Amino acid sequence: MSMPCPHCSATAYVRSSRLMSPISKEMYYQCSNLECGHTFVGVTEVVRTLSPSACPNPAVQIRHFKTGTA
Numbered sequence: 001m002s003m004p005c006p007h008c009s010a011t012a013y014v015r016s017s018r019l020m021s022p023i024s025k026e027m028y029y030q031c032s033n034l035e036c037g038h039t040f041v042g043v044t045e046v047v048r049t050l051s052p053s054a055c056p057n058p059a060v061q062i063r064h065f066k067t068g069t070a
Contacts, residue, residue, distance in 0.1 A: 005031040007038050015039075022060050 005012040010033035017027040023046040031038040048063045 001027065001044075003029065003042065005029075005033065005036060005038050006040070007031070008033050008036040010036060012038070012040070022057065023062060 001014045002011045004010070008031065010031055012029040012031045014027045015030045017025050020026050020043070025044045027042050027044060029040050029042055046062055048065045050065050052064070
């Protein structure tokens with residue numbers, strides 16, 4: 001996984017990560033531009049369900065997407 005470096009816009013790659021909860025992960029990024037050298041932390045999170053699970057975990061609460069609503 002990658003994303004643009006917020007400082008120089010070069011590609012920053014995930015070097016490691018850790019699960020924070022069943023729906024979120026913390027990722028450690030490193031910029032590929034050696035002159036920049038920025039390292040930073042980002043979070044990926046499940047924000048809503050588009051299609052319900054066939055084997056849901058009752059401990060996990062995820063907002064369901066409803067078509068036609070904002």
